[in-house]
Amino acid sequence: MGNMQMSTTIERAGHSNIPPDIARNYILIMLVNDRPGAVDRVVGLMRRRRANMQTLVMSQSITPAVVRLSIIVNDSEVGIHHLVEQLRKVVDIQEVISLTAEQAITRELALIKVSKDDANFNDIIACGLLFGAHTVDVTPETVTLEIAGSVENVEKLIERLQAYGIREIARSGHVSIARGNEQN
Amino acid sequence: MAIAAKMIQQTGTAGAYPTTSPDIPARELTGSQIICEALEREGVELLYGYPGGAIMPFYDALTGYPSLHHVLVRHEQAAAHAADGYARATGKVGVCVATSGPGATNLVTGLATAFMDSVPVVAITGQVANPFIGRDAFQETDVLGVTQPITKHNFLVRNADEIAEIIHKAFYIARSGRPGPVLIDIPKDVQFAKAQYRPVVMNSEEYLRSQQPTPPPTYLIAQAAHLIAQAQRPLIMAGHGIILSGAYNELRTLAEKTNIPVITTLLGLSAFPDTHPLHIGMPGMHGPAHVNRAIGAADLIIGIGLRFDDRVTGNVSQFAPHAKFIHIDIDAAEVNKVKVAAVPIVSDAKVALTALNKAVEPTDKSAWLAEIRSWEAKDRERQSSIRRNDNYPDPVSILEAIREAAGDEAIIVSDVGQHQMWTARFYKWTKRNSHITSGGLGTMGFALPAAMGVKMGLPDTPVWVVAGDGGFQMNIQELATLQQEGVTLKIAIMNNGYLGMVRQWQQFFHNHNYSETPITGPDYVKLADAYGLTGMRITSRADVPAAIQKAIETEGTVIIDFVIEPEINVYPMVAPGAAITNMIEEA
Numbered sequence: 001m002g003n004m005q006m007s008t009t010i011e012r013a014g015h016s017n018i019p020p021d022i023a024r025n026y027i028l029i030m031l032v033n034d035r036p037g038a039v040d041r042v043v044g045l046m047r048r049r050r051a052n053m054q055t056l057v058m059s060q061s062i063t064p065a066v067v068r069l070s071i072i073v074n075d076s077e078v079g080i081h082h083l084v085e086q087l088r089k090v091v092d093i094q095e096v097i098s099l100t101a102e103q104a105i106t107r108e109l110a111l112i113k114v115s116k117d118d119a120n121f122n123d124i125i126a127c128g129l130l131f132g133a134h135t136v137d138v139t140p141e142t143v144t145l146e147i148a149g150s151v152e153n154v155e156k157l158i159e160r161l162q163a164y165g166i167r168e169i170a171r172s173g174h175v176s177i178a179r180g181n182e183q184n
Numbered sequence: 185m186a187i188a189a190k191m192i193q194q195t196g197t198a199g200a201y202p203t204t205s206p207d208i209p210a211r212e213l214t215g216s217q218i219i220c221e222a223l224e225r226e227g228v229e230l231l232y233g234y235p236g237g238a239i240m241p242f243y244d245a246l247t248g249y250p251s252l253h254h255v256l257v258r259h260e261q262a263a264a265h266a267a268d269g270y271a272r273a274t275g276k277v278g279v280c281v282a283t284s285g286p287g288a289t290n291l292v293t294g295l296a297t298a299f300m301d302s303v304p305v306v307a308i309t310g311q312v313a314n315p316f317i318g319r320d321a322f323q324e325t326d327v328l329g330v331t332q333p334i335t336k337h338n339f340l341v342r343n344a345d346e347i348a349e350i351i352h353k354a355f356y357i358a359r360s361g362r363p364g365p366v367l368i369d370i371p372k373d374v375q376f377a378k379a380q381y382r383p384v385v386m387n388s389e390e391y392l393r394s395q396q397p398t399p400p401p402t403y404l405i406a407q408a409a410h411l412i413a414q415a416q417r418p419l420i421m422a423g424h425g426i427i428l429s430g431a432y433n434e435l436r437t438l439a440e441k442t443n444i445p446v447i448t449t450l451l452g453l454s455a456f457p458d459t460h461p462l463h464i465g466m467p468g469m470h471g472p473a474h475v476n477r478a479i480g481a482a483d484l485i486i487g488i489g490l491r492f493d494d495r496v497t498g499n500v501s502q503f504a505p506h507a508k509f510i511h512i513d514i515d516a517a518e519v520n521k522v523k524v525a526a527v528p529i530v531s532d533a534k535v536a537l538t539a540l541n542k543a544v545e546p547t548d549k550s551a552w553l554a555e556i557r558s559w560e561a562k563d564r565e566r567q568s569s570i571r572r573n574d575n576y577p578d579p580v581s582i583l584e585a586i587r588e589a590a591g592d593e594a595i596i597v598s599d600v601g602q603h604q605m606w607t608a609r610f611y612k613w614t615k616r617n618s619h620i621t622s623g624g625l626g627t628m629g630f631a632l633p634a635a636m637g638v639k640m641g642l643p644d645t646p647v648w649v650v651a652g653d654g655g656f657q658m659n660i661q662e663l664a665t666l667q668q669e670g671v672t673l674k675i676a677i678m679n680n681g682y683l684g685m686v687r688q689w690q691q692f693f694h695n696h697n698y699s700e701t702p703i704t705g706p707d708y709v710k711l712a713d714a715y716g717l718t719g720m721r722i723t724s725r726a727d728v729p730a731a732i733q734k735a736i737e738t739e740g741t742v743i744i745d746f747v748i749e750p751e752i753n754v755y756p757m758v759a760p761g762a763a764i765t766n767m768i769e770e771a
Contacts, residue, residue: 036340037328044332085517091337091357 025054026080027104027176030069030087031061031094038092042069045090051083055173066094070176099178109148109172111136112158115165116143124164131157142167210380215344215370216245218381219308222351223252225383228279230255230270230640232263232633236283237323239310241375255640255669258661260287262633264294264365265659267305269634272620273595274641275430277304277358284310285323288369289330293627295365296334300624301451302428304363306354307331311340313373327369336364341371344379352384362515363428400512400531400539408486408510408527409543415484415508417552418444421467421496424451425489425513425533427617432456434537435488441541443549445556447475449490451623454613464556468496469758470605473767474559476758480765481555482507485523489513489533492522493624494760502763512536570770576749577728579606579678585729586648586676587612589736594646595620595638599631599655602684605754607650629658635673636666646674646736653679653705660706663715666741674735675743677708680750688753692768708745717741 032038039058046053054072061068073083080098087096112133114124121143125135128145131153137144147157151174158169213221219242223231231254235243246254257263260282267278278298282291288309298305312321328338337357339350347370354366412418426435435456439446445464446456456463465475479485485507490496497503500522511518511525512533519528529536572578583606586594592614598607598621613619620638622630631651639647656677666673678684687701712719718738722731722745735742756767 036342037332037338040329040332048333079520082517082521085515089336089362089515089517 023075025072025074025101027099027101027106027174028069028071028073028084028087028096029099029176029178030071030096031063032067032069033092033094034065034067035092038090039067039069041090041092042071042087045086046071046073046083049083049086057173057175070174072174097178099176104176104178106151106174106176107148108151108154108174109146110154110158111144111146111170112161112166113137113142113144113168114161115141115167117141120164124161127160128157131160133157208382210382212378213381214241214245214375215341215347215377215379216241216375217248218344218347218379219351219370219375220245220249220252221381222348222384223279224249226277226352226355228277229253230637231279231281232257232266232270232637233281233308234260234263234283234287236285236287236310238284238312238372239281239287239308239370239375240283241372242281242308242310242370245375254281255636255665257633257665259659260290261293261629262636262659262662262665264291264305264307265297265627265630265633266637266640266662267307268294268298268301268303268630269597269620269637270641271298271303271305271363271637272301272634273617273638273645276641277306277355278637279306279308281308282310283323284312284327284372285325287323288327289325291367292330292334293625293629295331295367297622297625297627297630298365299334299336301622302363302424303365304358305365306351306358307335307365307367309367309369310375311369311371314342314371315373317371327367331367334365335367336362338367338369340369341374344374344377347374347379348381348384398531400529400536402539404527404529405536405539405543408529408540409545411484411508411510411527412442412444412486412544413547416549417478417482417506418442418484418486418549419478419482419507420444420446421449421485421487421490422446422452422455423449423488423490424455424623426452426455427489429489429514429533429535431489431532431534431537432616434534434541436460437541438486438537438544442544442547443553444486444547445478445549445553447471447479448613449493449496449623450608450621452490453608453619454615454617457614458612459614462553464553464560466608468493468764469498469760470609470754470756471764472560472609473563473756473769474556476756476764476767477559478556479504479507480763484508484510486510487512487523487525488537491515491518496764497522498758498760498762498764498766502765567770573749574725576752577722577725577746579603579748579752580610581725581728582676582678582732582746582748583607583610583650585732586650588729589732590646590648594618594648595642596648596650597621597631597635597638599649599651600626600628600685601652601655602680602688602752602754603650603652603678605685606678628652628655630655632656632659632673632675633662633665636662636669636671639671639673640669647672649673649675651675651677652684653677653681654683654703657703657705660711663711663717663741667715667717671741672739673741675741676732677743677745678748679705679708679745680748680752682750684752685754687751688757691751691753692757693759708743712741712743717743719743719745721745721747723747 057070133145133147263280267280271278508526510527512529516530598604683701709719755770
């Protein structure tokens with residue numbers, strides 16, 4: 001009986017079931033004490049509460065001994081409010097804010113290593129320039145481009161470079177900050 | 185004795201936490217001595233633990249602190265359960281101690297039990313010395329990692345200067361907000377190291393802002409009062425939060441002022457007297473039929489300090505399908521987790537109920553209560569027509585006899601399984617906080633060590649253990665601890681020769697395939713004798729009251745082995761995942 005309803009909706013804790021296509025991404029920004037096990041607790045909580053992290057960025061914050069995490073989750077698995085309340089209980093988390101894409105500025109950095117030969121080298125460089133990418137490394141067989149910008153821009157460049165053969169990509173994950181006077 | 189009474193005292197006044205004049209001169213002590221000093225300052229009387237390599241410096245220092253009474257358990261799991269039982273009964277933080285590696289991993293089940301049931305416990309574990317951490321040293325386990333999902337918080341102490349502050353923080357976290365276990369992992373070299381010790385002045389407010397209970401906003405209280413005034417078929421569901429908060433009087437005032445019938449969950453039993461005319465019983469998988477029917481018919485559920493566990497709700501979408509919910513809980517993550525609340529109130533139960541009691545108007549719900557009582561009467565009539573085997577001591581008669589003989593004074597600690605449900609259902613709970621059991625985790629083996637903690641925390645209170653023959657054997661080694669400490673428990677084993685609850689599920693849902701549920705046990709009379717205790721074996725119903733009377737009159741711990749009917753079931757029962765109004769009844 002329950003199984004038949006499952007095919008068209010997703011069951012979520014604390015929410016009515018939702019059609020899969022209206023689930024959206026949320027950006028969680030956290031300030032976490034740099035104590036043994038603190039980041040483990042965040043990551044472990046995500047797993048236990050069935051929230052699948054799409055990207056996770058960890059870096060220094062402006063406060064010494066406090067780490068800043070940006071995590072993108074999709075709320076199809078678990079209601080975002082429930083997740084935020086669970087995170088707020090973690091003693092080493094000083095602050096949690098949840099933002100939608102519209103409330104945040106999000107950037108990504110990517111290093112893209114592309115196969116090259118003498119014939120297409122100039123085309124690759126030109127393609128990169130079109131997206132504002134720099135060339136950071138050149139070897140006889142490869143060229144590595146660095147791009148920083150909106151996630152869409154990074155993805156478009158990657159798509160364009162597929163034609164030349166991409167050997168490896170290193171992406172930073174989404175780095176986000178709240179717009180203007182948004183909380184935080 | 186409420187945990188929250190102390191908690192509010194702690195959180196309500198900023199700086200009420202261990203403070204001391206900064207001019208107290210610092211003294212040079214070892215890390216181990218600092219642990220003991222901080223435990224003394226927390227008012228710790230009892231520690232349950234077991235020594236071993238990585239915790240030996242602490243045990244060495246311990247003999248210099250005679251106010252810290254250490255109880256040597258026979259397995260670390262029992263240390264955690266005993267600390268848990270002590271905390272549930274007294275409202276103070278329970279403390280357990282273990283060495284690194286296997287000592288610490290043996291605590292895990294006990295910590296998980298305390299975590300699920302929101303019990304304040306502090307666990308101190310030895311860890312291998314700093315230079316060995318991460319090198320797969322002898323008896324090294326990543327205890328922080330292992331206990332991360334089952335503690336409210338855990339600490340690895342990095343140097344001896346941190347010890348005192350961390351211990352006070354651990355106690356604060358354990359008992360504040362929604363209580364829970366906290367583990368402190370202390371490397372052996374940190375226990376040996378010398379540091380300047382000065383009693384800590386701690387600013388808990390700053391460190392632990394998320395733990396503070398806030399008073400509920402007045403608009404939510406007004407909305408709740410409005411829903412209560414409108415409701416025709418309202419129910420109060422009271423959970424463990426009432427006991428943790430000490431909100432007994434406030435709950436009673438709400439019920440009596442509004443005349444709303446009261447349901448108590450498994451961990452809410454004894455939060456509201458069973459004998460009160462408004463009390464209707466326990467909900468869920470083994471709740472009496474009239475309670476689940478009432479939930480099915482209700483138009484308003486006022487849930488206070490409970491989390492709508494799946495054993496309470498059954499199929500969530502069919503749980504109280506006609507009701508709006510007012511949900512009061514101290515944990516914001518519990519509100520809207522299972523049922524969306526029309527009025528979500530994140531607050532300590534006592535604080536919220538005090539505000540709500542001022543806002544509600546007296547109402548008359550006598551027709552609704554009468555309807556529920558008529559269902560109850562019908563069930564009773566039907567049950568009385570069922571023929572039973574009168575030869576065996578039956579669980580209800582055992583519980584009634586204990587209640588009769590022990591009166592209103594006793595605390596009952598039950599284990600997990602069929603006997604736990606019988607105890608919950610058929611014992612008359614009138615004494616506040618007199619029912620102690622592992623609810624959320626359902627930990628077999630809990631009762632014996634937990635009861636030891638209860639009795640040592642409240643030595644003047646009679647404490648009964650009710651256990652099955654399966655669970656009792658899981659921590660049976662603690663009989664030796666009872667003997668060594670001279671702790672008196674009265675133990676009733678409901679012995680059916682099966683893992684009864686699993687057997688019952690096999691009967692109902694697995695086609696009578698009794699796979700690995702028949703179980704034997706020792707001769708409990710001889711066993712008691714071997715430990716220097718008293719044992720009895722009762723095989724006839726007629727002998728039950730006299731046996732219980734004799735157990736009470738006999739000095740020291742007594743074990744009564746009640747040989748009950750082998751395939752007796754707990755009725756009614758809701759199949760897992762079914763609607764709670766769809767009950768399997770005794771034929």
